Amino acid sequence: MAGVMVLLPSCGESAHSDHNNNSAHSAEAHAEEEADVHEGHNHEPGSVEAVKEELNENQVLVTSQQMKSVNITTGQPSLEKVSEVVKVFGNIALPPASEASVSPFIGGVVTDIRVIEGDQVQKGEVLAYIEHPDVLALQQDYLKAVNQDKYLEQEYNRQSRLLRDSVNAARTFQRIEADYNNNRAQLQSLKQRLEMLNISAEGVSPENMSSRYPLFAPVSGYVNAVMANSGVYVPAEKEVFHVADYRQVHLDLKVYEKDLPLIEEGQQLTFRPANNSGVGVMRGTVLKKSKRFDTESRTALVHAEITERNDNLLPGMAVVAYIQNGDEAVWALPEEAIVAAEGKHFVFRVVEEPHEDEHALESHVGHEHAEETGHDHGETHDHEEEGEHAEYVIFERIEVMTGVSQAGMTEVVLDDEHLQKASFAVNNAEALMSEMKKGGAGGHQGHNH
Incomplete structure (x- = not known):
C-alpha cells in the first residue's frame, strides 16, 4: 500500500507536467497562426494597400488604371439654366475651310503613296507623287523661256541704244520690244504653272528635271479618304485624297x-x-x-x-x-455623377488628387539604380507590375439634395463654397459605389480576427 501511495503522486505530477507542456505547445502554435494571418496585412508604408487600410467608411481609393478602364472622369460643378x-x-x-480635296493639276500615274486613311498629316506634307511626261516638258519649256529672256533682254537694250542714236529704225525696236515682253509673260505663266505643281521654278535646271511632282496636304488634319492606289492613272482635277481638320x-x-x-x-x-x-x-x-x-x-x-x-x-x-x-442658374453635375442608394443621392468628391505612392517612387529609383549598377531588382519590379504601387485617387462619398434634371445635368444643392469649387467624379460614379461596397468599410474587410 505504501508503494501505491508513493506512486500515485508521481503519476499525477507527470500528468500535470504533460498537460502544461501541451498547453505551451498549443499557445505557441496559436501564436504562430496569428503571426501567419497578420503577416499578409503588413503593407509597405505609403503603398496603395496601406493607404486603403486608413480610409474611413465613406472613402474609396481607385488607381488611375481602374479609372481609365471603367471610364471614370473628374470635373467641377457648373452653373446651369436647367429649368427651361x-x-x-x-x-x-x-466648316468648308477645314476640309480639302487633293487632286492633280496635270493628270498622271500615282506613285509613292505615303499615307493611309486615318493618318494625321501637317499642312505641306507630301501625300503622293504624280508622274507624267508633260511635267518634264513643262520644265523644259520654262528653261527655254529663261534662256530666251536673257537673249531678248540684251537685244532689247542694244536696239534701245541704237534708236537713241538714230542708227536703227523705230519699227525694228518695236518688234524686239514686243518679243521681249511676250517672252516675259510666257516665262511668268510657266513659272506659275510649275508652282501649281509644287515645283520650285528657281530650283529647275537641266541637271535636276523630273517627270513627277508631289501632292501636298493643303491643311493640317486627318486623311479620311484615299481614292487611288499606286500605278493607277488619274486625270486632272480628279480627287485623290480628302483631308479634314477635326479640331474645327x-x-x-x-x-x-x-x-x-x-x-x-x-x-x-x-x-x-x-x-x-x-x-x-x-x-x-x-x-x-x-x-x-x-x-x-x-x-x-x-x-x-x-x-x-x-x-x-x-x-x-x-x-x-x-x-x-432659363433665367435662373443653379449648381449642377452630370447625371452620371449622382448615385441613388437607400432612398438617398450621393456624389463622390475628390479628397486626394492623383499621385504615385511613396514606395513606388522609391522602387522606381531603386530599379533605375539597379540598371545603372548592373544589380538585379527583378522582385521589386515585378511587385510594381502587380499593381500594389500605382498612381491613385481617393474619393469621398457625400450625400446631396437634388433638383431638376434636364439635358443630362442634374441640379445639386451645394451651399458650401468649398464644394462648389471641388472636383467630383462626373462619369460612371456607380463604379465607385460598387468598389466601395466590394471593399467594405474603408477597405478593412477581412482584417477582423
Whole structure:
C-alpha cells in the first residue's frame, strides 16, 4: 500500500507536467497562426494597400488604371439654366475651310503613296507623287523661256541704244520690244504653272528635271479618304485624297419653327451623341441662326460652337442637344455623377488628387539604380507590375439634395463654397459605389480576427 501511495503522486505530477507542456505547445502554435494571418496585412508604408487600410467608411481609393478602364472622369460643378431647355437634334459638321480635296493639276500615274486613311498629316506634307511626261516638258519649256529672256533682254537694250542714236529704225525696236515682253509673260505663266505643281521654278535646271511632282496636304488634319492606289492613272482635277481638320468641328442643329424665337446667340447648351454610347455630357455655345428656313421639315439651321468636347467626335455623327434658355442658374453635375442608394443621392468628391505612392517612387529609383549598377531588382519590379504601387485617387462619398434634371445635368444643392469649387467624379460614379461596397468599410474587410 505504501508503494501505491508513493506512486500515485508521481503519476499525477507527470500528468500535470504533460498537460502544461501541451498547453505551451498549443499557445505557441496559436501564436504562430496569428503571426501567419497578420503577416499578409503588413503593407509597405505609403503603398496603395496601406493607404486603403486608413480610409474611413465613406472613402474609396481607385488607381488611375481602374479609372481609365471603367471610364471614370473628374470635373467641377457648373452653373446651369436647367429649368427651361429646348431639345434639338443635329449633327457634327465641319466648316468648308477645314476640309480639302487633293487632286492633280496635270493628270498622271500615282506613285509613292505615303499615307493611309486615318493618318494625321501637317499642312505641306507630301501625300503622293504624280508622274507624267508633260511635267518634264513643262520644265523644259520654262528653261527655254529663261534662256530666251536673257537673249531678248540684251537685244532689247542694244536696239534701245541704237534708236537713241538714230542708227536703227523705230519699227525694228518695236518688234524686239514686243518679243521681249511676250517672252516675259510666257516665262511668268510657266513659272506659275510649275508652282501649281509644287515645283520650285528657281530650283529647275537641266541637271535636276523630273517627270513627277508631289501632292501636298493643303491643311493640317486627318486623311479620311484615299481614292487611288499606286500605278493607277488619274486625270486632272480628279480627287485623290480628302483631308479634314477635326479640331474645327461644330454643331449644326435643326430647330423647329415654334422654338426659333427662344434661341439667341450666346446661349449655353449641352449635348451628347444620339446613340448615347457612354460618352459624357459635352458643352457648346450658340453662334448664329441661319436665315434659310426648310419648309419641308419646318426647321431652321442653328450653328453652335463646341467648347468642351470628346476627341472621338467625327463629322456626320448625330447628336441630341439641349439649349438652355432659363433665367435662373443653379449648381449642377452630370447625371452620371449622382448615385441613388437607400432612398438617398450621393456624389463622390475628390479628397486626394492623383499621385504615385511613396514606395513606388522609391522602387522606381531603386530599379533605375539597379540598371545603372548592373544589380538585379527583378522582385521589386515585378511587385510594381502587380499593381500594389500605382498612381491613385481617393474619393469621398457625400450625400446631396437634388433638383431638376434636364439635358443630362442634374441640379445639386451645394451651399458650401468649398464644394462648389471641388472636383467630383462626373462619369460612371456607380463604379465607385460598387468598389466601395466590394471593399467594405474603408477597405478593412477581412482584417477582423
